[in-house]
Amino acid sequence: MLFQNAPAATTNYMIAGYVVIFGGLALYLISLAVRRNNLKQDLDVLTNEQGTSDAPDQKS
């Protein structure tokens, strides 16, 4: 960069940097949403299961 009279042409690197931050954030948000949905499903299944086991025995 000695005797340089114009800024270096580094726009591609800047774009790559911002793809990383926005891509990374988007992936993290998606991972939060996916995990939340999975946990909600697990909670529904477990609540039903608990309801079934807590119910009085129908045969007696």
Added chain:
Amino acid sequence: MQAKPRLLTILDIVCVILMIIATGMVFLYAPEEAVMGNVQRVFYFHVSAAWVGMISFLVAAVAGIAYLRTARMKWDIVGLASVEIGMVFSFIAVVMGSIWARPIWNTWWTWDPRLTTVTIMLLVYAAYLMLRAGIDDPDRRARFGAVYTILGFLSVPLTFFSARLFRTIHPVVIGTNQPGSEGAFDMTPRMLQTFLFSLFVFTILYADLLWHRIRLGELANKVEQLKMKVMS
């Protein structure tokens, strides 16, 4: 299951608006750096991401102390949430820094003191996530997590001060650069305003993500308790 609080929805919207403004400032308001060119704009979000990484680990250590004092599970949830967010932002900061380094240092990576200490910090917290996943008993896991986040936090000041204490090519924002640092620059007022605003926006973003991640942790806790109840 608790409905999403109204305040959290407002915080989500505020975060999106602030991120748009910060991005606009980075690309439209801050001037192009005279020597490095446009890649210098990576600096604003790179430092902000690294900042969020470090405050996340600080919050996790404080949550660890709070858990050891009170034995309340909510502090374990806060600690785990904060470490996870810290890992995401620290990793993003490292990758962004590597992209900046390619045209400025002429290499993607070098075992410079700052880069070495940040790698150690990331490995310390990656080990935390892996080790706690291997402990089944919730109380033991929380106790282990609390002690680990307190001890693991030692790697954070080591990383922060490495660029000031050791001979390094990594530039510093606050303080005097080492004689061999490459890529340092003087900030114009517009650059400084953009930088400070980015730090502020990322701090708000951290609070928003932490809240979401804590809610997820509470849900996971509820599912785990129910699983144990059904299985017993």
